[in-house]
Amino acid sequence: MTATLPTEVTATHAIVQPALRDAVAGLEPAMRKVVSYHLGWTDENGESADGGGGKALRPALALLAAQAVRSAPEAALPGAVAVELVHNFSLLHDDVMDGDLERRHRPTVWRLFGTPAAILAGDALLTLAVDTLERAADPVATRCLTAAVQRLINGQSADVGFEHRVEVGLAECLEMADGKTASLMRCSAELGALLGKADPVQTELLAEFGRCLGMAFQLVDDLLGIWGSQEITGKPVLADLRVRKKSVPVVAALTSGTGEGDALREFYRQSHPPTEEELRTMADLIERSGALAWTRERAQDYVVEARSCLDRIAAPSPIHAALSDLTRFIVERDR
Amino acid sequence: MTATLPTEVTATHAIVQPALRDAVAGLEPAMRKVVSYHLGWTDENGESADGGGGKALRPALALLAAQAVRSAPEAALPGAVAVELVHNFSLLHDDVMDGDLERRHRPTVWRLFGTPAAILAGDALLTLAVDTLERAADPVATRCLTAAVQRLINGQSADVGFEHRVEVGLAECLEMADGKTASLMRCSAELGALLGKADPVQTELLAEFGRCLGMAFQLVDDLLGIWGSQEITGKPVLADLRVRKKSVPVVAALTSGTGEGDALREFYRQSHPPTEEELRTMADLIERSGALAWTRERAQDYVVEARSCLDRIAAPSPIHAALSDLTRFIVERDR
Structure with missing residues (x-):
């Protein structure tokens, strides 16, 4: 079973995509080539392609939020484009930092065009995001964006920092997810x-x-990072365990006070890369420690909280139903 | 002889430094540690240090420009802090991209704290720059900054791109310097x-x-990158030739149509790293092709043009004299 996005969400793509292309068209040609490849619009030679791009959840969220307060979706367009640009800035830099070879089933930018190109393309998108929002001439909006970018950077910084630390608390791990995503x-x-x-x-x-x-979304992402299918997510099986990432289910297991958690800790302390069999054992330990179920329940809790926010907004409308459906998609998705 | 900065320029440091520290204080502690090291305020353990920092020319320029139009220097403070933050964002990322080991006689951030820390610290400073200017609540100012950042990124992108190209024209090389600096x-x-x-x-x-x-400034920088003294600049002798950088004097020599230019081209086509003797020969070829003198003259032309702008502004004032002195410092400096 594959969860599908509500039609109100996919309908926003038709509004967002042309605006996103307009914004990217303002970049200088060499930069545009790299960015267009990253966004799935072109192949590595600059020829038109359909690389799919991402789910574009963030711009959809911006447009739907405007509609939820009975404005036209177009009112939110500068914000929608800005958050999608920031999201892609962070992906470009993350792939360099994590040394990831593939993104959305294609070679990452740093691997194809080199690390400098990936760093500079990220810098260009962050700057373009600010500029796009600035044209909307709402200083509150720009400061909302820069504050989010700082939290995003701190979250990514904590994520990187956790790799070099033995003990990571569950609270700081959740805080990292809050910042990062x-x-x-x-x-x-x-x-x-x-x-x-x-x-x-x-x-x-x-x-x-x-x-x-x-x-x-992040908690489900963490679960998919361990138990997701390679064909669907485009990431290797057990990917996060392979690089000993301290994602939420991992930290939940490590701090569970169970025998399984202690056994997992031993694997995380090993200096050699885990074998395929060890990886399966690690995933099993996380599940048996109760951390898989715990993470899934927390994701569900956040969905309940999200829906309760919706219920308190205003009179029900088709947009509220779509936003509510979106929360279900988030937890049921397999990619 | 060492050229010295006009006192009006160094006097701006007393105004800029506290504001810069205030801005950086807003970063999260782990990020602040990396940034404070980069700015020369602390050593690698976070202990107070005097790493000197840079010349802080850009914030001085902002404050002096405000004074040149008879405003208080403080009026320009958000702009001064923003450009210094952007300058340091670009240094952090450039050091990663160029693989430079030292900056201002100290190990670079990526070398000490790792590449992810350097990328993230750069991202954080770029975002902080926008945020600082945004607080000044002048959308024209923010867009002026983001436009400059895009040109800076394009210049750096061209600089990196030139390394992989055999032929680079003088016009595009000057355009690159225009963007980069x-x-x-x-x-x-x-x-x-x-x-x-x-x-x-x-x-x-x-x-x-x-x-x-x-x-x-950039043309003199290019000359110092070849003929500067290691003790003073902190860079190895003949540094730019060692990595076969296509700086302005190099491209001026390569496109000079002289025998020396052709001989230099052969060295740039070699696949092995140049020996010390070859490096000295390359520098000699650039000088004999006339490119050293040409570059120095162009730097002088820009100084004349800069001063003519000043002359057209308003009635002469001590600030005009200081800005005029600054142009002399730029061409006479040895670091």
Whole structure:
């Protein structure tokens, strides 16, 4: 069973894509070539391609948030483009930092064009994001974005830092996920609300909806990073365990106080790369420690919290139903 | 003989430094540690140090530009802090891309804290720069900065691209220098003028002054990259030739149509790293091709152009004299 995105979400693509292409068209040709490849619009030679791109959840969130407060989706367009650009800035830099070879089933930018090209393309997208929002002439919106970017950078910084640490607490691990993923999701919904002229209470509720959605998204991502199927996610089986990432289910197991958690710790202390059999044992230990179930329940808790934010916004509308469906997609997806 | 900075320039440090420290204090502690080291405020353990920092020319330019249009230097402070943050963002990323081991006589951030830390610290400073300027609540200023950052990124991108190309034209090489260095110097002066409430004509003249100063600065930098003293610049002798950089004097020699230029081209086509003797021969060929003298003359031309911008601004003042002295420092400096 593959979860599908609500049609209201996929419908936003038709509005976002042309605006995103317009923004990228403002980049200088050499940079545009690298960025267009990264976004799946062209192949490595600059020929038109359909690399699929990503799920474009963040711009959808921005547009839907504006609609949820009864504005036209177009009102949120600068915010939608900005968050998608920031998301891709962070992917470009993350792939360099993590040494990832593939993204969306294609070679990563640093691998194809070199590390400098990937760093510079990321820098260019971050700058373009600010510039796009700035043209909307709402200083509150720009500061909302820069604050989210700082939280995103801190989250990524913590994620990298955890790799070199033996003990990581569950609270700081969840905080890292909040920074790395939830902050930009929160910002996406908040920008949509702000640009849709929502009042402060509605804005805060939509922002919190975005944050909870982001937390659920990251927790499910962590589960897919261990138990996801390679054909579907495009990542190797047991990918996160292979590089001994301290994702939420891993830290939940390590701090579970169970025998399985202690056994897992021994694997995390080994200096040699884990064998295929060891990887399967590690995944098994995480499951038997109760951390798989715990992480899944937390994701569900965030969905409940997200929906409760929605319920408190205003009168029900088709958009509310779509946002509610989106939360279900987030936890049921397999990629 | 060592050229010294005009006292009006060094006097700006007392205003800029506390504001820069205030801005950096807003970063999260782990990030602040890396950034404070990079800025020379602390050693690698976070203990107070005097690593000297840089010349802080860009913030000085912003403050002096505001003063040149008879505003208080403090008016330009958000702009001054922003351009210094952007400058350091670019240094952090450049050191990763170029694999440079030392900066200001100390190990580079990527070497000490790792590549991810250097990439993230750069990202954080770029974001902090936008945020700092945004607080000044002048959207024109923010867009002036983001436009300069895009030009800076394109210049750095061209610089990296030139390494993989056999033939580079002199015009595109000068354009690269314009992007890599002059764009942020231009932006520094322009921001100072904008925040100092200069009229559009004065603003454009100060911006053009900054650009010409930046071009002269980069050309002298290129000369120091070949003929500078290691003790003073902190870079190895003949550094740029060692890595076969296509800086302006090199491209001027290669495109000179002289026998020396052709001989230099052969060295640039070699696959093995040049020996010490070959490096000295290469430097000699550049000098004999006339490219050393040509580059020095172009730097001087830019100084003349910069001063002519100054002359057209307003009634002479001590600040004009200081800005004029600054152009002399730029061409006479040995570091």
